[in-house]
Amino acid sequence: MTAARVLIVGGGTGGHISPGIALYEAFRGRGVRACFLTGANDGRFLSDGDIAGEDLFFYGAPGFTKNIFKLPAFGMRFVLSVIRAARLIKREGIDAVIGMGGYVSAPALAAAVLKKTPLYLCEQNTVPGKVTTLFARKARKIFTTFEETRDYLAGDLHERLLPLGNPIRGKVFRDMDRESAKKVFNLKHCRRVVLAIGGSQGAVSINELIHGLRTRFADDLSGVGIIWSTGEYSYKKYREAAKNDSDFGSVYLSPYIDDVGVAYRAADIAISRSGSGVMMELAAMGVPSILIPYPHAAMNHQEKNADVFDKAGASVKIANNDAVPEKVAPVLGELLSNQTVLERMARKARAAGKPMAGADIAGTVIGDIVNDGKERAGV
Known part of the structure; x- marks a missing residue:
């Protein structure tokens, strides 16, 4: 040294x-x-x-x-x-x-x-x-x-x-193909994978959104796997709820994803808050995203962060008040069904990454x- x-x-x-x-x-x-x-x-x-x-x-x-x-x-x-x-x-x-x-x-x-x-x-x-x-x-x-x-x-x-x-962090940059990454989360059978993350402490509204999507829009998400990071506080609640889910095999549930680099490789799209840390990781790995800014962030900085990626075409911004299954399901479904759009968003994300x-x-x-x-x- x-x-x-x-x-x-x-x-x-x-x-x-x-x-x-x-x-x-x-x-x-x-x-x-x-x-x-x-x-x-x-x-x-x-x-x-x-x-x-x-x-x-x-x-x-x-x-x-x-x-x-x-x-x-x-x-x-x-x-x-x-x-x-x-x-x-x-x-x-x-x-x-x-x-x-x-x-x-x-x-x-x-x-x-x-x-x-x-x-x-x-x-x-x-x-x-x-x-x-x-x-x-x-x-x-x-x-x-x-x-x-x-x-x-x-x-x-x-x-x-x-x-x-x-x-x-170096562990984010995992050299792994998507199918191998999906296998790590027991989601190899899924045609698409959504990564849901709410930051280091979880996000109540994102957890409620994912739970609502799975329980009320299950048909729309047929064949879609979810890697779901709930945060420590909410993990037990959603773990118990997920056990009663007939499609439980398509959900990987964890309070925190240690090997997030593999999760990024597995994901076709992410649903996340718009803290800059996760945004730049998603960008570096070329993962398209739906960003839901935390409405009480100091100086409304998450809203401003999300605006940058939304304007760049790397993400779709959805206000916290609109982050309900009835409004998000059509947006998510349209994105997951259009490979051309996902690939364009991935390119825009990489261009915004550093x-x-x-x-x-x-x-x-x-x-x-x-x-x-x-x-x-x-x-």
């Missing part, structure tokens, strides 16, 4: 942690030591082997609050988290801090500012989140998933913005670290 060391920080949801893990992989692949700092309760988003034990650190970063009675406790926890992050930066000899978004990253980014350590931001969504907005002027570069994010940042920040994409985002971001940061070293050495 080279002498360069970076600190990646993020958490709160899988949408902030997964691209952070992907970026960790990219740095490690280039021989750079990467440390990963996340929230005290975010271990649930990590699997064994995601981050090497010596590179993984936790701290008690507090969630933002508007409750004036909770502000003193928030302030105390924030300061303590800044101190812990600053000590980590010093002890590990960190050359750059990269924030992946979410409240968890804020104290470490503040520590980077105080320590005068070069700071970088990764903004996953079209509309910048609070952390990106707060630290944008302190950042050396702002890596974005979408070019459209430029419209939401002040003009003097545009020169720092690089729309390189959202880092994608599969090399992790490598490109890592390369940019490493280049800056090398140049900083040359300047200090007077080269």
Whole structure:
């Protein structure tokens, strides 16, 4: 490994942690030591082997609050988290801090500012989140998933913005043909496969939609298999319901799909929320999609994300209020029956994807670290 060391920080949801893990992989692949700092309760988003034990650190970063009675406790926890992050930066000899978004990253980014350590931001969504907005002027570069994010940042920040994409984990890129992938989920007998995913914590409306499609539009979905990720909270409910389904053999039900790369290979189309992480994975794998934005996302960012792919022809956007079986069944049926349309959407998806985002971001940061070293050495 080279002498360069970076600190990646993020958490709160899988949408902030997964691209952070992907970026960790990219740095490690280039021989750079990467440390990963996340929230005290975010271990649930990590699997064994995601981050090497010596590179993984936790701290008690507090969630933002508007409750004036909770502000003193928030302030105390924030300061303590800044101190812990600053000590980590010093002890590990960190050359750059990269924030992946979410409240968890804020104290470490503040520590980077105080320590005068070069700071970088990764903004996953079209509309910048609070952390990106707060630290944008302190950042050396702002890596974005979408070019459209430029419209939401002040003009003097545009020169720092690089729309390189959202880092994608290596396990997503599975080299497998569709029939072999379908066999993994016991769906080889199905003529079509729909992948239903609601994000790291599941999505109630998508779960209800899939359940309704299977119970009330079974004839329309004859021969269609479903890979269904319910989220941990809803898994038991739909597992029991599915057991009574006469076509249970055409459903693969799981709280979370560990080998999502195989699921992408098996799927003819996906039904999903429009978080940027899953969108860019679908794009990289050329999977057409029906996107149902989460209506309560901060700054309505999922709506804006979905607009990008809908306009590009990679997806069909359906509002959450319209995500009911009676309205979705005709759309889904028409797409599944038209191979030409699916192939066109797949091409559009690949065109919108940025599969090399992790490598490109890592390369940019490493280049800056090398140049900083040359300047200090007077080269």
